[in-house]
Amino acid sequence: MTSSPGRHRRRSRGLRLVLALVLLAGVLAVVVAVREVRDPGADPASAAASAPATTTPPTSAPPETTPAPTTPAPPPSTPAPPTFDRTQQSIDDPASLWVVVNKARPLSPIDSAPTDLVPISGLQLRAEAAQAMSDMLAAAAAEGLGISVQSAYRSYDYQVGLFSAQVARFGETRAEVQVARPGHSEHQTGLAADVGGGGCDIESCFGTTAEGQWVAANGARFGWVIRYPDGAQDVTGFKYEPWHVRYVGVPLATELQRTGVRTLEEFFGLPAAPGYPG
Numbered sequence: 001m002t003s004s005p006g007r008h009r010r011r012s013r014g015l016r017l018v019l020a021l022v023l024l025a026g027v028l029a030v031v032v033a034v035r036e037v038r039d040p041g042a043d044p045a046s047a048a049a050s051a052p053a054t055t056t057p058p059t060s061a062p063p064e065t066t067p068a069p070t071t072p073a074p075p076p077s078t079p080a081p082p083t084f085d086r087t088q089q090s091i092d093d094p095a096s097l098w099v100v101v102n103k104a105r106p107l108s109p110i111d112s113a114p115t116d117l118v119p120i121s122g123l124q125l126r127a128e129a130a131q132a133m134s135d136m137l138a139a140a141a142a143e144g145l146g147i148s149v150q151s152a153y154r155s156y157d158y159q160v161g162l163f164s165a166q167v168a169r170f171g172e173t174r175a176e177v178q179v180a181r182p183g184h185s186e187h188q189t190g191l192a193a194d195v196g197g198g199g200c201d202i203e204s205c206f207g208t209t210a211e212g213q214w215v216a217a218n219g220a221r222f223g224w225v226i227r228y229p230d231g232a233q234d235v236t237g238f239k240y241e242p243w244h245v246r247y248v249g250v251p252l253a254t255e256l257q258r259t260g261v262r263t264l265e266e267f268f269g270l271p272a273a274p275g276y277p278g
């Protein structure tokens, strides 16, 4: 078989052309690949356009678990001072340790008498008051102070006689400042006493003695209060009686001392009782 040089040349030219195209395609492919590596996604638009279909759309990130706004914890509550219940005992019942008797508040019934009187110093007081009096006098004696009980429970009938005698002796006006009418005396409750010492019994001078000052300062520890303080006659109806003590129990006595309220009338919000009504 003979070869024709013309055909051979044509075939070689075609082959070179194919090789050149293949080479050019290879170079183009390399250039494109290098660009992709050097600058991936440099053009967002083209990157998006060429993004493979498997690219998952950006899912919204799960919400950050921001802790719920915590309400600030309340500051540690400072305990309120215990409130004193002023209604825990009756101020009307003659048997109550808190009964308030004055010229506007007679005992009811007017001739009532306690049922638990016990003897003390030849006199009588209600049992709880008698014990508290003994304790108070013992505490004073331990400090070298001699205090004695001069008067304590007085019955309605006794008060009738006492008041009549005072009126006959001093006249009604002065008697009414010094002695309560029957049914209006704290002595009838069995919770009041007149004490003396330091050479002064049942006189205003008792307030200036060591004994009188000790009672005023320490009586509350035993449940006793000075019922008719100085300068409170317009409230209590009685002039200063530093010797007249009234048993109300330790809680109320110490509350009166703590608050500085001088009279039962003011503590319980009762009207002043400067005199007998009518």
Ligand SMILES: [Zn+2]
Residues within 6 Å of the ligand: 151, 187, 192, 193, 194, 244, 245
């Ligand atoms: Zn008295």
